[in-house]
Amino acid sequence: MLDLVLDASEAHLAERLRLRTLKDFSGTVRGERLSRKKGLSIEFSDFREYVDGDDLRHLDWNALARLDQAVIRTYQDEQELSVYVALDCTSSMGFDGKLARAQTAACFLGYVALMGGDALTPIRLGSKTPPGAPLRGRSSYSKLARWVRESSESGRQSVSAALDSVASSLKRPGLVVMISDFLDPQICASLARVAGRGHELMLVQVLSSQELEPNLEGDVRLVDAENPDRFVDTTISGQILAEYQARLQAHLSELTGIATRTGGRHLVTTPEQPWASNVVQQMVAKGWLA
Amino acid sequence: MTFLNPLALLATVPVLAAIIALYLLKMRRRELTISSNFLWPSVEDDIRANAPFQKLKPSWLLALQLLCASLIGIAFARPQILESSLVGPATVFVIDPSMSMGATDVPGSRLEEAKRLVRAALSEKKPGSRISILAAEATPRVASPLGEDLAKHRAALDSIQQTDSQGSVAETMQFAASLVGKEAGSSIVLVSDGNYPTSPDFAPGKATVSYLAVGTRGDNLGIESLSSRNVESQELAFVSVRNYGTSRKAFELELSVDGQLIASKSLVAEPGALATLTQAVPPRARILQAAISPADTLEADNRATALLKSGGAMRVLLVSAGNIFLERALGQDSRVQLDRAASPPKNLTGYDLVVLDNTPLDDAESAKNVLSFGSSSKPPIATTGVSKGLASYVSAQDDSIASGIDWASFGFGKVAETSPIKGAKELVRGSSGSILLESFTGQSRWIHLALNLNESEMPLNVAFPIFIGNVLDSIAEQPANGAMVVQPGRPITVRMTNEATLRGPNGLNLPIKPNQGAGVIREIKRAGEYSLTQGNQTTQILATTLGVNDSEIMPQKSVQLGKSTASAASRAPRLADQWRPVLLICLLVLILEWGVYLRRS
Numbered sequence: 001m002l003d004l005v006l007d008a009s010e011a012h013l014a015e016r017l018r019l020r021t022l023k024d025f026s027g028t029v030r031g032e033r034l035s036r037k038k039g040l041s042i043e044f045s046d047f048r049e050y051v052d053g054d055d056l057r058h059l060d061w062n063a064l065a066r067l068d069q070a071v072i073r074t075y076q077d078e079q080e081l082s083v084y085v086a087l088d089c090t091s092s093m094g095f096d097g098k099l100a101r102a103q104t105a106a107c108f109l110g111y112v113a114l115m116g117g118d119a120l121t122p123i124r125l126g127s128k129t130p131p132g133a134p135l136r137g138r139s140s141y142s143k144l145a146r147w148v149r150e151s152s153e154s155g156r157q158s159v160s161a162a163l164d165s166v167a168s169s170l171k172r173p174g175l176v177v178m179i180s181d182f183l184d185p186q187i188c189a190s191l192a193r194v195a196g197r198g199h200e201l202m203l204v205q206v207l208s209s210q211e212l213e214p215n216l217e218g219d220v221r222l223v224d225a226e227n228p229d230r231f232v233d234t235t236i237s238g239q240i241l242a243e244y245q246a247r248l249q250a251h252l253s254e255l256t257g258i259a260t261r262t263g264g265r266h267l268v269t270t271p272e273q274p275w276a277s278n279v280v281q282q283m284v285a286k287g288w289l290a
Numbered sequence: 291m292t293f294l295n296p297l298a299l300l301a302t303v304p305v306l307a308a309i310i311a312l313y314l315l316k317m318r319r320r321e322l323t324i325s326s327n328f329l330w331p332s333v334e335d336d337i338r339a340n341a342p343f344q345k346l347k348p349s350w351l352l353a354l355q356l357l358c359a360s361l362i363g364i365a366f367a368r369p370q371i372l373e374s375s376l377v378g379p380a381t382v383f384v385i386d387p388s389m390s391m392g393a394t395d396v397p398g399s400r401l402e403e404a405k406r407l408v409r410a411a412l413s414e415k416k417p418g419s420r421i422s423i424l425a426a427e428a429t430p431r432v433a434s435p436l437g438e439d440l441a442k443h444r445a446a447l448d449s450i451q452q453t454d455s456q457g458s459v460a461e462t463m464q465f466a467a468s469l470v471g472k473e474a475g476s477s478i479v480l481v482s483d484g485n486y487p488t489s490p491d492f493a494p495g496k497a498t499v500s501y502l503a504v505g506t507r508g509d510n511l512g513i514e515s516l517s518s519r520n521v522e523s524q525e526l527a528f529v530s531v532r533n534y535g536t537s538r539k540a541f542e543l544e545l546s547v548d549g550q551l552i553a554s555k556s557l558v559a560e561p562g563a564l565a566t567l568t569q570a571v572p573p574r575a576r577i578l579q580a581a582i583s584p585a586d587t588l589e590a591d592n593r594a595t596a597l598l599k600s601g602g603a604m605r606v607l608l609v610s611a612g613n614i615f616l617e618r619a620l621g622q623d624s625r626v627q628l629d630r631a632a633s634p635p636k637n638l639t640g641y642d643l644v645v646l647d648n649t650p651l652d653d654a655e656s657a658k659n660v661l662s663f664g665s666s667s668k669p670p671i672a673t674t675g676v677s678k679g680l681a682s683y684v685s686a687q688d689d690s691i692a693s694g695i696d697w698a699s700f701g702f703g704k705v706a707e708t709s710p711i712k713g714a715k716e717l718v719r720g721s722s723g724s725i726l727l728e729s730f731t732g733q734s735r736w737i738h739l740a741l742n743l744n745e746s747e748m749p750l751n752v753a754f755p756i757f758i759g760n761v762l763d764s765i766a767e768q769p770a771n772g773a774m775v776v777q778p779g780r781p782i783t784v785r786m787t788n789e790a791t792l793r794g795p796n797g798l799n800l801p802i803k804p805n806q807g808a809g810v811i812r813e814i815k816r817a818g819e820y821s822l823t824q825g826n827q828t829t830q831i832l833a834t835t836l837g838v839n840d841s842e843i844m845p846q847k848s849v850q851l852g853k854s855t856a857s858a859a860s861r862a863p864r865l866a867d868q869w870r871p872v873l874l875i876c877l878l879v880l881i882l883e884w885g886v887y888l889r890r891s
Contacts, residue, residue: 092325183326211325221319222327232327233319240331247329 005107005145010276014108017280017289018116021175022263023200025081046074082134082174083113083120084199087151090126090162091225092183094153096208097271102179104275105204107148109177112289114140121170122147125162125180126154131169156226160186163194173198181206182251188258201264202288203255209270214244291868294368294474302363306356313352316344333890351890354883361876365869370475372866376411376500378477379867380436382422382466383408386482387450388457389778389840393483393505393588400504401452404481407502411479412443418870422469423447426462426486427815428455428779436469453815454590454833455779456840460489463499463851471495475867484846484858492852501849503858508844509535511559512591516580516836517627518571518598525598529567529580533559534842542583543567547575547598571598577773577832590817591841595834597775603627604765609634610647615749616663619758620645622782625774626762643765647743655732659765664742665706673706673740677722681705684719691737691760692717692726694785695753703745708738737761752805755783773830777837781812786824792831794820 006014050059050070063071087106093099106122113120119134122144135143157165159180167190170176176199178191195201216236224230234240252268259266265288269279283289293299385408391400408423415421415438423433423446434446459482470476476497483505514532518525527547533539538560545553545567552569559565571578581593597603606620607629620626629641634651638644644657648664651657665673681702686692697718707723718726720740727738739757743749748757776782784790784802786809792800795818802809802822811831814820820831835841848857 095325098325181325183328185328208325216322219317219319221321222330223321223323224327225323225325228323230327231321232330232332233317234330234332235317240333243331244329247331251329 005103005148006111010104010108011111013276013280014111015115017112017284019081019083019109019112019118019175019177019202020287020290021081021200022265023173025172025174025200047071048074080136081113081116081118082170082172083110083118084123084131084170084174084176085110085113085120086123086125086163086166086176086178086180087148088125088159088162088178088180088182089151089153090159090180091153091156092159092181093206094225096210098181098206098208099151099153101206101269101271101275102204103148103151105179105206105269105279106151106177107145108275108280109179109202109204110135110144110148111141114138114144119172119174120144123166124151125159125166125178126157127151127162131166158184158186158226160184160190163187163190167194167197170194170197170199175200175202177202177204179204179206181211182255183207183211188254191255191258192262195258195262195264201259201262201266203259203264203266205252205255205266205268207268207270209272212248212270214241292370294370294867296367298366298368299363301366302360305359305363309352309355309359310346313349314344314346350886351883354879354886358876358879358883361872361879365872365876368474369868369872370866371868376477376479376502377415377419377421378475379418380420380470380473380476380497382424382436382470382476382478382497383411384424384426384459384462384466384478384480384482385433385447385450386426386457386459386480386486387453388426388459388482388486389454389590389835389838390483390485390588390843391457391504392452392454392590393510393843395506395587395843396504399452400483401450403504404502405447405450407481407504408447408479409444412440412447415440422466423450424462424466425450426457426459426482427453428458428781430458430462430465451815453779454817454835454838455777455815456838457486457779459486460492463492463494464489467492467494467497471497473497480849480851480856482849483843484849485840485842485844488850490850490852494851499851499854499856501851501856501858503845503847505843505845507587508842509537509539509586510588510591510841510843511535511539511541511582511586512588512841513580513582513594513836514564514841516578516594516596516834518578518596525571525573525575527569527571527578527598529569529594530564531557531559531566531582532564532841533561534844536561541565544581544583545569546579546581547571548577549579577775577830579832588841588843591835591838593817593834594836595775595832596836597625597773604642604762605629605640606643606645606762607631607635607638607641608645608647609649609651610645611649613647613743615743615754616645616647616758619749619755621777621780622755623759623762643762655734657734660734660736661761662736662738664740666738673708675707676742677705677707679704679722681720681722681725683725684721686718686726687716689715689717689728690764691728691757693760694756695760697725697753700747700751700753702741703747704742705740705746706742708740735765752783752810756785759783759785773832775832775834776814778815778817778833778835780814781810782814782831784809784811784822784829788824790822790824792820792822794818794831 050072054072058073060071060073085106087102093102110120110122115138119136121131121134123131176194182205191201219235222232256266273279385404387401393400396403420436420438421443422436423443425431425433433450434443466478471494474496478494478497479500479502481502484503511531511533515530518527540558543555543557544551555567557565575598578596578598603625605627608616609631611632620628638657643659646662650666683698686697702720705722711729714727714729716724717728725740729736741748748754786804790802792802792811800813802811814833817833817835822829822831848855
């Protein structure tokens with residue numbers, strides 16, 4: 001099952017990594033991820049004076065014997081992180097191997113989440129299928145892999161509309177790993193709404209080389225894959241290409257800005273970039289993974 | 291504004307329609323489906339099209355192209371506006387340097403004033419305008435050909451000198467019309483005092499004619515005639531002075547013979563009338579000179595010179611329907627007092643020579659000497675017909691009349707054939723028979739040249755004035771040597787074998803080179819005393835304004851030019867072509883259109 005999405009080296013790499021968040025999330029299920037909240041674990045946190053009602057099992061008997069003062073030992077709480085992997089399956093992803101790269105990213109980052117003991121909720125954007133129950137543990141990888149394999153570009157819905165439609169179903173605040181080309185003029189507003197629900201955004205933008213450096217010429221009618229009724233008549237020239245580049249850079253800057261303002265992160269990759277040796281290393285270098 | 295070619299405006303309409311039709315076409319584009327197109331800018335206006343049809347949309351390119359096509363159409367329609375500038379696209383200035391233009395009623399002289407006016411007009415020349423300057427001297431002269439070089443035109447203007455001849459305004463105007471008459475918008479500007487013989491045949495073509503008048507008044511006294519006559523064995527000189535002005539004039543008239551003053555008399559001339567003087571002159575006198583004083587507006591006609599009868603002058607009658615070759619050849623000889631007639635008068639006794647141009651003479655013995663050309667139906671030389679082919683030279687006798695002429699150097703053309711004449715001497719023989727004959731009938735001497743001057747090449751050859759000179763020499767009581775009286779401006783032919791030197795007023799010193807035994811002198815343009823030196827022999831040449839007939843100097847308010855009349859105007863309004871500025875604007879619009887196109891392409 002594994003070989004269809006991640007190869008052995010990628011899986012081995014994923015097993016050694018953990019997702020790192022910038023925010024503190026409180027889970028309802030005790031898990032393996034340390035929380036800033038004081039709780040019950042083996043990880044010592046601090047001392048405090050004993051008050052009535054404290055669990056005597058946490059009383060520091062050594063301190064009482066030496067100092068004749070009742071001191072309670074406190075420990076860090078270990079909680080479960082909700083990770084939502086949102087894979088863009090709209091029509092715009094069906095160009096130049098973008099969906100395949102997005103599937104790889106979703107599978108890899110989902111596997112990292114499973115290996116980290118997080119609750120992974122895979123979400124297909126553009127599909128009418130509602131998000132399923134969270135996956136937990138290494139044993140859920142087969143379900144994750146099947147879900148990834150069954151994800152194909154189908155929807156003619158825009159990615160922003162798809163994101164808006166599933167945002168309300170993300171009950172627990174958590175880490176939203178969104179893998180998409182983000183080529184939608186409304187996407188920033190949708191991302192802001194998701195971030196407003198307390199989620200942390202981890203944006204993996206997959207753009208093809210043709211989208212980063214278009215190689216078009218002549219008089220063309222550019223038809224939008226997600227809305228065939230929407231087209232642009234243009235004549236490719238140096239000036240038009242320069243204007244396209246300016247608009248693209250502005251859009252990327254806006255994405256980075258929305259991610260930064262809401263405490264998230266943004267990374268651009270192409271299908272041609274080696275996944276493990278390049279993209280994953282970038283994520284590690286930027287602190288996305290540890 | 292008027293249009294010279296308004297049909298061009300109509301021709302513009304389909305062009306404009308074609309441009310609009312092109313904008314009704316739309317662009318057929320290659321359809322490409324991409325992930326998202328919201329980052330791509332669209333073009334508002336297509337600059338190319340390859341498929342029908344679309345709704346016409348407002349476009350700067352369309353507007354500029356329509357404007358450009360309209361401007362080209364307007365330019366082809368040749369728009370013209372009325373302006374007062376003398377200089378148009380093609381302008382010919384005709385400057386009159388005749389004797390009357392030497393009048394000093396304006397600063398300098400009328401000619402200087404004319405040159406000043408033209409110089410001012412030259413400064414108004416626009417780029418692309420072509421100008422020519424013609425001088426109406428004794429024969430028309432192109433001072434500067436049609437061109438745009440102002441420096442050359444100014445230099446040409448300076449080269450025009452005053453002459454004491456009648457000028458050739460009519461001929462020069464006709465020449466100007468032939469230069470620019472076919473060009474629409476062209477103009478001919480005559481700068482003159484208007485005193486010249488008009489030509490009824492003048493036709494300016496498409497050119498407009500303006501007349502710039504110079505001069506302010508017409509007061510002038512001029513010697514009209516100076517001659518001598520033998521009356522009862524005494525040589526009498528006759529002088530007449532005309533008052534061309536409008537007020538009574540008193541003056542002194544002096545008469546000299548061979549440089550010696552023989553009479554001085556105070557005379558009064560009424561307006562338009564003659565004052566005359568008759569004076570006996572010493573025997574054997576040769577040169578008669580008259581002068582009036584004080585100086586008046588026109589100095590050139592205040593002096594006159596004539597050869598006395600005893601000095602070798604001869605009266606010649608030319609009987610012809612009009613033959614410019616004969617008139618010029620006879621007029622070039624200083625001894626000749628030429629009269630003209632269309633048919634022979636009854637009394638020919640006063641003439642030393644009668645020249646018949648294809649004309650018979652009823653009484654062959656009534657004239658002392660006869661020179662006939664071409665056909666004649668009456669004796670003593672009656673022609674029998676015209677040769678069928680072109681005659682050519684065969685032989686010539688050693689005779690003074692035929693000498694100095696290379697008879698084989700020109701074509702005879704078709705010649706008149708004569709039957710053998712008893713007693714006639716054949717001087718030149720051609721392939722069709724006698725070409726030059728000399729016969730004596732009673733007291734009459736008859737010289738016949740069988741050539742038709744209108745068909746032969748001889749009048750265009752230097753042989754012709756030499757032949758006329760030979761005939762005159764053979765008739766004159768004494769050869770023309772010692773002194774000549776000529777009219778300024780008229781070229782004269784002098785028999786010469788070696789190079790001669792012409793000296794004259796104002797330090798004139800010119801070498802004259804002989805050509806086939808004759809030299810042509812064209813440099814005598816002012817009245818005065820000249821000398822021609824060949825080796826150790828010097829011929830006195832006296833240039834006089836007698837017969838110039840240009841003493842009437844009253845500036846004319848209008849001049850007759852062919853069938854129309856041109857009034858004097860300092861700046862005659864003229865239609866100026868405006869197609870050049872229109873095309874310039876069109877070029878600027880094209881550049882703008884190109885810029886818009888580049889911005890959108």
